[in-house]
Amino acid sequence: MVRAFERGDPMPETFDALAADLARFQAAHVPGYGRLCAASGLDPASIERAGQAPAVPTEAFKLGRVFAFDEQDATAAFRTSGTALGARGTHWMRDVDSYDAAALAFGRAMLARGLPPAAPVLVVGPSAAEAPDSSLAHMCDLFARALGDGAEPGGTFFVRRGEIDLESLRGRVAALRGDRAAVVLATSFALVHLLDALRGERLPLPHGSRVMQTGGFKGRSRAVPAAELRRAVAAAFAVDERAVVGEYGMTELSSQFWEATLVDPRAPHGVYVEPPWARVVPVDPETLAPVPAGDTGVARIEDLANVDSAFAVLALDRVRRTAGGFELLGRQPGAPPRGCSIAIDELLSEPGPR
Amino acid sequence: MTRSVAARVADVRRLVEAAAAVYARRARLAPRIARATGLTVEGVDLGFESLEREASDAELAALVAGAGDASHVHVILSANVFVAPLRALAVARGAAPRVTVRPSPRDPVLATAIVEAAGEAAIRLVSQRDVAAIDADVIHVYGRDETIASVRARARPGVVVRGHGAGLSAAVVTSGAEVERTADALAGDVVAFDQRGCLSPRLAIVDGDGARAERFAEALYERLSAWGRRVPRGELSVDERSGAERWCAAMWMAGRLWRGSAHAVACAPADAPSLVAPPGRHVLVVPAPGPDAVAARLGALGRFVVSVGSDDPGRIARLVPGHARLSALGRMQRPPLDGPVDRR
DSSP: HHHHHHHHHOSSOHHHHHHHHHHHHHHHHHHHHHHHHHTTOOGGGGGOGGSSSSSTTHHHHHHSSOOOOOEEEEEEOEEEOOOTTOOOOOEEEEOOOOHHHHHHHHHHHHTHHHHHHHSEEESSSOOOTTTTTTTHHHHHHHHHHHHHHHOOOOGGGEEEEEEEEEEHHHHHHHHSSSSSOOOEEEHHHHHHHHHHHHHTTTOOOOOTTTEEEEEEOOOTTTTOHHHHHHHHHHHHOOGGGEEEEEEEEOOTOOOOEEETTTOOOOTTTTTTEEOOEEEEEETTTTTOOOOTTOEEEEEEEEEETTEEEEEEEEEEEEEEEEETEEEEEEEOOOOSSOOOOOOOEEEEOOOOOO | OOOOOOHHHHHHHHHHHHHHHHHHHHHHHHHHHHHHHHOOOOHHHHHTTTOOEEEEHHHHHHHHHHHHOOSSEEOOOSSSTTTHHHHHHHHHHHHHEEEEEEEOOTHHHHHHHHHHHHHTTEEEEOOOOOOOGOOOSEEEEEHHHHHHHHHHHHHHHHHHEEOOOOBEEEEOOOOOOOOHHHHHHHHHHHGGGGGSSSSSSSEEESSSOOHHHHHHHHHHHHHHHHHHHHOOOOOOHHHHHHHHHHHHHHHHSSSSEEEOOEEEEEETTTTTTOOOSSSSEEEEEEEHHHHHHHHHHHHHTTEEEEEEEEESSSHGGSSSSSSEEETTTTOOOOSSSSSSSSSO
């Protein structure tokens, strides 16, 4: 599917056919998923559509094995940042080939369209060497290698030991050639810290440059409204606001979702689009059934690139389908609890994105 | 200190007597409390058994000693377990000759009843919602962390804000425990208030291997079924129901789950983290082979643990974090009236 997408060819199989194959495979090889299917009264052999298969809550990645291979065959493990009780979710991978192919194919389409080869890539985040269990660091590293100009890590990653290396970033931006558009990859909270450190100073990027921002702020920086942050980032880097592109991903997934503002002149900010091999379905938090069109629900994410783990993941984020994609509405707000027993969402909250 | 300790103890004791009077006419209050809390009437009856109607002088002296000293304490109550207002009022009364209290708008029944039964000019119900307008020198606020932070941020300069936040409790089943009896006692602690209190156990740590933990989990499931027939669970909110669905699905993935129509018990492997169960009569059982493993499990709960119950409290006392209360199973909801339930 990924290759067909890259070539612009029709998809070789339907989403449902692949999803049904994956669900059967995972029910047979991920012991917990077989139990979950059985508890749902579902015979995996009877699955014909993606929506029939139960979704795995992200909490399951914190509790045990959600992978379909022998433990010794794992070559990568991406971990979440950890809950209030310290539990970290782990997405084990037999290899990262599917992840890399999916991330790169859709990332090229949504962030790098029109970008000349060997563009400077500047990551306001740690390198994969410094954060080896971060799927985001892995993705940024992948983008730097695949899209970048071959700069040394010191000229690519500008967060070291948790601190932004502003001097190096300034030097790298100053040295950019004016005709070579650059790519900046950053988390929202890193951008807030960067803006605070810049104190109004600008780091103008060459024409055609673009900025990826991902994730929220929770606890890692002051929270800034999305539009305000986008305006400030665009001003700081001297890029068009539409060139500041949101990305949404999770440790438990192999695919990412992007705002389409760089590739569709009518696309609004705040609406994320899926690659053909993944889709986001808002579901009722209690029944887990899809909500009526236009209603808000919890994100059930079907990701066919999650071959060896869970193709259907139940996230904690709320989403709403809209023309061309979905809106990301943050965590389920929850009514105030009746009692002083601590709410489960407080125990499950994680301080930031993947 | 303008009032003597004896006077303070006497003031608090009158509140306990007021609570006893309220208890005596609990049948009339139960339907309103059931509507406010979502508990069944049987659940309200059971909850009333945790309302303190007596206390020793030593317990009240301990309460007064830890209550602090103020001229006016204002108490902001959240929709806590419905018997919680008594202890909150007692702590405030132990500290100050003048107490004002704002009951939870969602569940004002018991706070109002106790204050009215006390009939003292020194304790007044108020509806003031503007924290900046509160003229007390100390505010006691009960609720979630963000509620407490919000009150702190808006209180007048110089006002001391004492926060009592949310938490959870755990049970430890020692290697010598008799499984059926221990499971029944724990089930009683779980059923009370439909597990919405911070004294409600949501995690059971079983000293032993996985097989023993599974035996205990199955016994607990059976005992919760039996308790559920006597004291049916009330209605859960949409958030509670969806939280339960997620937790059950995660537990199917991780280990074994026994699920009834109004309760569930899961057993996770020894190396799984303690993904404690959501309120609503759900319990996670985990094996912990030996005291060190038990201590590690309790330690992992960190600042969130308010109390620990056990079939043999004396045996596990050294394993329990110092800030947590320690009780016998079956009595976790009834700690002595010697201060706030939450000692963190």
